[in-house]
Amino acid sequence: MQQKKKRTTAFLKSYNNLSEVLADRDLAALGDAYINWVYSLALSERKGKPEGKKVNGNTLAEALRKAGLRTLLPSRIEKHVLSDAAEALLVYAWLQNMLSLEDSVNTLRAYESLENGLTQLLLKAKEQIRLSGLFQVLH
Numbered sequence: 001m002q003q004k005k006k007r008t009t010a011f012l013k014s015y016n017n018l019s020e021v022l023a024d025r026d027l028a029a030l031g032d033a034y035i036n037w038v039y040s041l042a043l044s045e046r047k048g049k050p051e052g053k054k055v056n057g058n059t060l061a062e063a064l065r066k067a068g069l070r071t072l073l074p075s076r077i078e079k080h081v082l083s084d085a086a087e088a089l090l091v092y093a094w095l096q097n098m099l100s101l102e103d104s105v106n107t108l109r110a111y112e113s114l115e116n117g118l119t120q121l122l123l124k125a126k127e128q129i130r131l132s133g134l135f136q137v138l139h
Helices: 018-022 025-047 057-066 079-095 101-109 114-132
Strands: none
Touching: 018 079, 025 079, 025 101, 025 114, 057 079, 057 114, 079 101, 079 114, 101 114
């Protein structure tokens, strides 16, 4: 059995709870690049040719809601903050070896709707974090 290679995450902050991960703007900036890369790879595999696309913030925000993670954030925040939270969570899960690039690409590719694929990916991240015991995850 192949052992997971530890990623260099010296830049990763120490978080007390999942809400802190979701609110980390620096992590969201890295997550933006990560999720666009994952989406582009999934599209490239689906279409059989290289494709570079960006994920719409509204789509990410709605996927976060559908995954039941909206309640971990303050009320009355803009969709942009919600999409940042989704990006932060997904790259955090990848950095912590809870989601692999391959699984993330396969998950997005498996769904016709990007929103549904992202929802499933966020649910996987939430479940892996719950199983890890790092934070108490609500829901």
